[in-house]
Amino acid sequence: MLLRRQVILSAAACGMLSPALVACSSSADEQEAAQALRRPLTGADSDHTHVMRELVRYATLAPSSHNTQCWTFHLQDRAIVIAPDLSRRCPVVDPDDHHLYVSLGCATENLAHAALAAGMQANASFDAGGKGDITVSLESTRASVTPMFQAIAERQCTRGDYDGQPISNDELRLLERAGMGNGVRVMLLTERAAMEKVLAYVVAGNTAQMDNPAFVAELKEWIRFSANEAQMTGDGLFAATTGNPTMPRWLASPAMSLFYTPKSENDRYARQIRNSAGIAVFVSESSDKAYWIESGRCYERFALQATALGLRNAFVNQPVEVGSIRPQLASALGLGSQRPDLVVRFGRGPKMPMSMRRPVQSVLV
Ligand SMILES: Cc1cc2nc3c(=O)[nH]c(=O)nc-3n(C[C@H](O)[C@H](O)[C@H](O)COP(=O)(O)O)c2cc1C
Incomplete structure (x- = not known):
């Protein structure tokens, strides 16, 4: 994904443009705002609504495909309902809403760890015959601040190079x-x-996606080329999170096609997979929404555990996103009819800038 797929302008292109037009790093303001979203959880002793809103804030720190934040939250007395926000679907990259439900699973997992830290045991249930909602019921218990909870505010998808160890x-x-x-x-x-x-x-999937104008157009809609854009929308793929230069959309958008080439992208993926310590593939026994949510919960625990160990991870999902390539990957991995859900590289490397989130009031219904 451009940023996600780590495209955008090369350093050389950055050097060719006026410094007034190009900021080669994220703005301090944007990173300050991103950090403020990740402030410590407060209010275990304060009123119930405040605590519930804090749990929602921690849930929204979860990853979501293209950072669409494809969720809404409904507060009930002793439960929080997480519902899909179908206005934030990505029909090209995610035609069956697989990633959308994985993202809801990631948010559910964060919510469960945050609830425990606030003295509540979370129990998530999904009604397969319903509208796609996940009901997370909350029962009082002894508060427990776990390393996974502590990792929530630190976790990120780190799209930089790792150390090869x-x-x-x-x-x-x-x-x-x-x-x-x-x-x-x-x-x-x-x-x-x-x-x-x-x-x-990964290379075959990336090449197929980059050759698909609809994929590139959808991706562009979710890219936030400047710190301003990222802060104003509070969502999407901010260029700096991939180490790319930031610049106004009017300049970056047309230039993207000049520098976003299958070769440069594929070379980068090859280098970054080779400097990773390993690849994790998440596989479900069956392919439906309940399993996709579970897959998201598993991935999020993996990512929080990695963060707690000082490890980084980033998705390289191209082979599971391209419908004709996914069965080939499944067969190469000996999975039979099981669906590979997610492909993730991991290792040690420097942190990258953090991505934005929309404020809690925007996701509460
Ligand atoms: C289901 C799912 C699929 C994703 N696929 C990709 C991917 O293929 N490539 C990528 O770079 N990031 C991918 N992401 C990561 C999101 O872009 C990322 O979570 C989002 O931009 C927010 O950034 P953060 O996780 O660092 O907070 C995916 C995330 C989810 C939940």
């Missing part, structure tokens, strides 16, 4: 345990041959 077996075991769920498992690939095999499908 392996991680320890103990760390791999913790990641594996975190990523397992009910009918969903995570496969951790650390052998170079297996990683190269997945890389070939």
